[in-house]
Amino acid sequence: EIVMTQSPATLSVSPGERATLSCRASQSVSSNLAWYQQKPGQAPRLLISAASTRATGIPARFSGSGSGTEFTLTISSLQSEDCAVYYCQQYNNWPSLTFGGGTKVEIK
Amino acid sequence: QVQVVQSGAEVKKPGASVKVSCKASGYTFSNYYINWVRQAPGQGLEWVGIINPANGGTTYEQKFQDRVTMTTDTSTRTVFMDLNSLKSDDTAVYYCARGKRVDTPTVLSPFDYWGQGTLVAVSS
Numbered sequence: 001e002i003v004m005t006q007s008p009a010t011l012s013v014s015p016g017e018r019a020t021l022s023c024r025a026s027q028s029v030s031s032n033l034a035w036y037q038q039k040p041g042q043a044p045r046l047l048i049s050a051a052s053t054r055a056t057g058i059p060a061r062f063s064g065s066g067s068g069t070e071f072t073l074t075i076s077s078l079q080s081e082d083c084a085v086y087y088c089q090q091y092n093n094w095p096s097l098t099f100g101g102g103t104k105v106e107i108k
Numbered sequence: 109q110v111q112v113v114q115s116g117a118e119v120k121k122p123g124a125s126v127k128v129s130c131k132a133s134g135y136t137f138s139n140y141y142i143n144w145v146r147q148a149p150g151q152g153l154e155w156v157g158i159i160n161p162a163n164g165g166t167t168y169e170q171k172f173q174d175r176v177t178m179t180t181d182t183s184t185r186t187v188f189m190d191l192n193s194l195k196s197d198d199t200a201v202y203y204c205a206r207g208k209r210v211d212t213p214t215v216l217s218p219f220d221y222w223g224q225g226t227l228v229a230v231s232s
Contacts, residue, residue: 032216034218034219036153036218036219043203043205043222043223043224043225044153044203044205044219044222045222046218046219046220049217049218049220055220087152087153089153089218089219091208091216091217091218092216094208094216095141095158095167095207096155096167096169097143097155097207097218097219098155099145099152099153099154099155100152101152102152102153
């Protein structure tokens with residue numbers, strides 16, 4: 001099983017500032033890495049696939065980078081509606097697709 | 109448009125079974141795998157297993173291997189997840205989510221459409 005580790009667990013960022021979230025895989029997942037956003041009481045929503053491709057309708061302030069074992073999700077200018085938990089997921093080791101533990105983003 | 113709609117919340121006693129349904133619309137049902145993911149209260153996301161709606165082929169996460177069964181009904185475009193021998197730590201929201209295409213084995217993709225979730229509460 002590929003273990004996904006996210007850091008930090010909680011990130012406090014001022015409105016308009018940059019938020020940087022990290023995700024590390026226990027072995028290479030190539031670029032088969034996705035990011036999801038989950039707000040309280042809602043299902044996760046796909047933000048990024050293939051490490052850096054925004055899903056339909058996702059604002060340009062969200063960007064992803066990385067390959068292999070190290071990945072980053074950046075929110076360039078944090079908005080209040082971006083407060084949520086963000087999960088990374090590897091889908092390289094199909095069909096066993098594992099998630100990271102999540103990073104909670106809050107407004108400072 | 110693509111929609112994935114799940115059945116309603118369930119309350120079960122320890123040792124019982126639960127069957128959750130997931131109805132898909134807005135796309136060719138048999139063309140995409142359906143995954144099941146669960147989330148315990150205040151916890152992260154845990155993959156449970158996957159089903160090929162076209163032929164019913166399944167793969168389950170090892171920890172659920174002995175207790176979960178996933179099935180499909182192509183006539184109603186619905187997949188089901190049956191979990192038996194319920195324990196209190198099975199209390200969670202269970203999600204179904206559309207995965208990769210069935211007809212492109214080498215093309216990998218994440219979960220692009222999710223159901224709204226079904227709360228399964230296990231309590232005596």
